[in-house]
Amino acid sequence: MSDGVRNRNNTGGSGSKSSIRSKKPDNSAFNQQRLLAWQPVLTAKSVLPFTFTTHPPTLADITDVSADEKSCKTIYDELIDTFSSGTAPNGNPPTCICKQNFEIEETMNTPIFAYYRLTNYYQNHRRYVKSRDDTQLLAEKSYICTEADGDCSPYDKIGERPIAPCGAIANSLFNDTFFIRRCGDAGVQCTALQPDNIIDPTDANGFNAAFPTFRKLYRKIQDNGADLQPGNYELLTYYNYPVHRFGGGKFFVLATTSWIGGKNLFLGWTYAIVGGICLIVMLFLLCISRRNHNRD
């Protein structure tokens, strides 16, 4: 046996030696399927602590944090009928301005994020997602003028001249414009927010929304002095973006964030509920496990 092993190790050895070697298979743990292994046995004792330890902290913490954030959401699309009924061709000056009052109940500290929110808007439609040209977006100027991807159709060219950036995504860039004004208690005296501490976020190009209901960051109010105090505010919108025809809704959202991000009730509550259910299941299993154990 030891001979066999030595021959095996001696890789540079002569061929004749190995030919005499018996055909007896290698005695390695792998070949003989005797690898050291851990064979966990599923018992109440081994499983339950695991379910138990995962929960209490998450339960308390995450529920807390995710419910804590403040946000303020207002739908401004309702007023469209009173101001305008037509669609506006893109790029033209605003055809109408709509006005909407809303109330902030608690102080919102900077940074405050302003979002527009659309519903029933299928940005995740396959053809919509596809309708752009990455090469064009990345490319030099000369390239832009000569070619547009076939996927961009019908927004690939006007006549013979290519459109850049081409495609439905670029074509449907959100172009409503918002202004907020602080109003007095009576709602008469309104002051515009300072424009210099509002940052225009870089629009990451490919970031379409995943769902038909989505919001996207519009502006950041970042300056320390710009906290929004409780009170009535007025939202002025240069109305360009038509959504009513396909049953869409447009919202304006102001929100703050914490370490976990914006307010996310679902996350918090799900953790709480899952934790609760686990507790019940655990107790149930413990009971039947005990009962079975006693019966044995």
Next chain:
Amino acid sequence: MPENAMSSFLFKLLKGHKGKESTETQRTIYANARCGNKHENFKHAHNKIRTSKYTIISYLPINLYEQFTRLANAYFAILIILQCIPVISSLEPITTIIPLVIVLGITAVKDGLDDLNRHRSDRSVNNRIVEVLDPTNMTEENLLTKEKWMNIRTGDIIKIKQDESVTADVLLLSTSDPHHLAYIETAELDGETNLKVRNAIQATGNLMDPETDPDGLSCYKLAAFDGKILCEPPNNRLDHFVGTLSWRNDSGRQEKRFPLSNDNILLRGTTMRNVDWAFGVVIFAGPDTKLMQNAGKTYFKRTSVDNFLNRLVVYIGGGLIMLAVVSMVGHIIFEMYHGDHFQAFLPWEFIDECERKTNMTQDPCEKGIPELISGSLIFWSYIIVLNTLVPISLYVSVEIIRLGQSYFINWDRQMYSPLKDQCAEARKTTLNEELGQVQYIFSDKTGTLTQNIMQFKMCSISGLVYGNQSEPCDFDTFNPRWYDHEFTFNDNRLLAALSQKHQKEKEFFTLLALNHTVMPEYKDDGNIVYQAQSPDEGALVKAARCFGFVFRSRSPDTITIYDATQDQNIIFELLQILDFDNVRKRMSVIVRKIEPDGTKGKIMLYCKGADMTVMERLRETTDEDLDVIEQTKVHLDEFSAEGLRTLCLAYREIDEEWFDKWNQKFTDAACSIDNREEKLCASYEEIEQQMILLGATAVEDKLQEDVPATIANLGRAGIKLWVLTGDKLETAINIGYSCNLLTDDMLDVFIVDGESSLEVKRELLRNFETLCQKCHPDNDYGLVITGHALGHALEPDVEHDLLKVALKCKAVICCRVTPLQKAKVVQLVKRTQAAVTLAIGDGANDVSMIKEAHIGVGISGEEGTQAVLASDYSIAQFKYLERLLLVHGRWSYFRMCRFLDYFFYKNFAFTLIHFWFAFLCGFSAANVYDQWMITIYNVFFTSFPPLCLGLLDKDVNDKMCILNPSLYRLGQAQKLFNLRIFLYSVLRAVITSLILFFVPMCIFMEATGNEKWGMTDNDSDGMTFGRQAFAFLVATCLVVIVNLQVALDTAYWTLINHFFIWGSILLYFALHFFMYSNGVYALFPWMFPFVGVGRFVIDKPVFWLTLLLTIIIYVIPVLAFRLYKSITKPTDAEKIREQRYKQKRRKQKKPISYISRRGGSQRPGTQRPGSSYAFSHQRGFADLIMSGRMTSKRRRSRSTINHLARAGLSLPSSPKQTTVTFQEPQESDANHIRGERLVE
């Protein structure tokens, strides 16, 4: 099967087969027609054989064709085509091409390597050399030319030398034997190791003269031989040949016709023995030979799991179409009610023409047309998006797992036989899990269950048992010259008795030395080797030799033995042999001792036979007689209780006058024309009377190691064993008992041996009634059926009855079956029962059944290699079957099922998310994931852990598998993977995908990015999560959960499992962060559109919290459910594991109830099967011996003469040259003559 027809057509086309149809009704062969214009010969196949599948040119097309006939591969090929159509292409073709190429590549390489081996073996056979008489190429000195086997054609006259294998099927023309005999060994062909004799017809035999031309060189006459042979077309009947030879031989100018039969034919695959050379004319070559015709088509064996998988793939295909239809309808509705109005941002593709035509007039374009067009395209798009429901890497993964499992079988040291230096080998690597589902084993007997070694174990001589002592006999001093060193006998009393010249003991061994049909063969060192036609007989003669009664030689009318106790040769005059037959079950010789001075002694009749037949004919006059009979009966019971084969021996003195009278009658009977048989029998009866019982012999048919224990354990595993043997009824029953197959617990052992189909049917129905009357699970029955009856039982209207009975019996033994019948029995069970069958055997006669059964196991033994070559697995001994099935089979099945269960689960979970997403993306066939994720999900992220599962997992270890054979039953019942399990795993996948989709969705819908800690660059602060972040989140959750699932499924955690499970998750993250990095995007912007996603989400707690939440929501219920099940309804394996776990905890080693590993149940003598005169030979030998044909003169035996002369033997006078034709017994092909012959 149009598919088969198609593929065979393609094969022919590519291989360049001649389109010759086998409509040949008669074959005409012109001998020596190489140069002639007899074109008839050229139509016949050449002697080239081919078992390989591909040539270099045809390899790729055929292999690809074969692969694409696999449903799954064809499916993916079609998908790729669909993906190349831009309007419906919802996924890049690359997502399918890459995995498919990998999958096809692996399979193609494997197939290619397999075929390379076949090419090698073909080439070595085809290039063997044989000498041929080639009229076109002969010289004066040398008529013979050397030719490769593959160049031999029909009509060629070839010369076969001793110990060479026969090149093709040839008609024997002439041999070196003066009587034109040739001996062949047919082990390769039918598994029988005994020699068979073939003869050339007299006319052609005389073409050579072995007397003057001992080396067979001057074959002028043969070279001029121009006979024409008319014979049957190629067929697969090994024992049948009909033909005629028309030839104008020297003597007459007229053409004469000679009938030809199987006796004149040497078949390819046989080996020639005992003659120096033989000439023959080739009649069937290459593929036409009976060997190749018998080889049959190698069916591609599929396992039941394979078939089930194929069915599942079809079901899944159906499900896929359903989902696509639902999506299509959804899409149409969506576009009608929403998409239509959404056109400001996303115009329809197919609107142009319609709009243009109507041109916005009041008559609007027909409502619904664009939606319908779009919808019908979306149908295909969804087929593409959801294509991963059918797992592309399924088949290749299954193959890899099986390959790995096969290696584990090859590597197993516990299936290594040090004796033969051989380990188990999985020759086909596609059947492993079927080893875990076997329900019927069909086993050969000789060489498989038994070693085919007979040993004289015990004897009872006039009421005294010998051989039950412990110390071995000292033959060295007793009989140094002749005793066989391998022979042992444990009783010195017997030697003492012989030394003291006890009359009975001497008589006993004299009988053994005289009463047989054995032929002695002298080796060069002067030793005798006995050529017995049955090993029993050999064992008895050998025993007699060791005890000092050495059978030296025989002539037609004398037998010479050497008596060691007196140290002299004794010659007996052989007066008559009353041959053995199946009815008489006994054999007698009538001899007269010739004293050295020439006086003749008394006439003695020595008889040996089955106890029943001998006991009936004993003299019971004296008390001593009765005493001996009584004692012997007791001993016989004891012997057969130990599974020994017994024979009774008796003798009688015959009055000379009486004998003369009887002999006259006997001669008359032998010469009578009508009722010869009956008359002979009557005269036999007359003389075999009033015999005095000498005693009984007990011969052990040595079983292979551990056979009874193995059979018992396999039985406990719910496997039924059917023994199919060529042996006789009694032998078979005896072996059945000795290897635990038949037991005394059995209520009844039915014996079916009817001669007509009606009779057989009646017997079966009667047995079935018995079965039904006492039908109780505890009542075991056995069934023994003879080959003849089996032939009838296999007829279509009887087979049903056979099955009814056989399936209820615990053990079935079929005896005297032909190879074809073996296959038919297997086929019957396979066809009618939804059960996995396994055939195990070692000889060429088992090949057909090995090929027929779901699994064929060959025992790599001495009997040629045919069985092993045809087998799927080869093991060195029967006992390894236990480990092969209970351990490797069970593990393989367990692993494969766990793997498949998981594999479908992971693909469903992965794919169904697309479907849920469809409801939120307007059924637009948008995919959730990054396309790279889709491409490599199956190849990298989730492939290795399940492979580890399929290769390494085990629920219980090997010892437990063998100790608890009931664990095997879950494979037979297909408990681990069936439609229910599959649906359950689909359900689990549906739930998983719902969780995976909707939990992240609800969270991400409104989630925004958080502030960055301590960083000034907070670009992403407050940003919402887009489609790509969502895709990444879902993909991450999926990969983690799916890998955790495999972790939960793994029962046996080796380091390798750890490495691959955690490694897969790490690889996922690493690869994604790499693919989503700016650098890669800058290089290939169009390939990696998800740039920046990784960087975006990595510091978002929402992302990680969602991941954690999703995992918890999935894993906790699964764990809880499993725990619940294992508490309330534990599986057998779990129970065993828990027991062990507890035992370990208690640190006290309870003895586990070990099954007795010792074989040979000691059964009480109540129901023993009776002694068996177990000679497997047929009658007819006595004729041969007495006629002298077998003992005729031989040139080669000169040295033998010298030996005998030196030994001082007076040789009997030459027998008259005989003209008795060699008559073959009607029943079979069994003229098993080991033919060294004595000299004059």
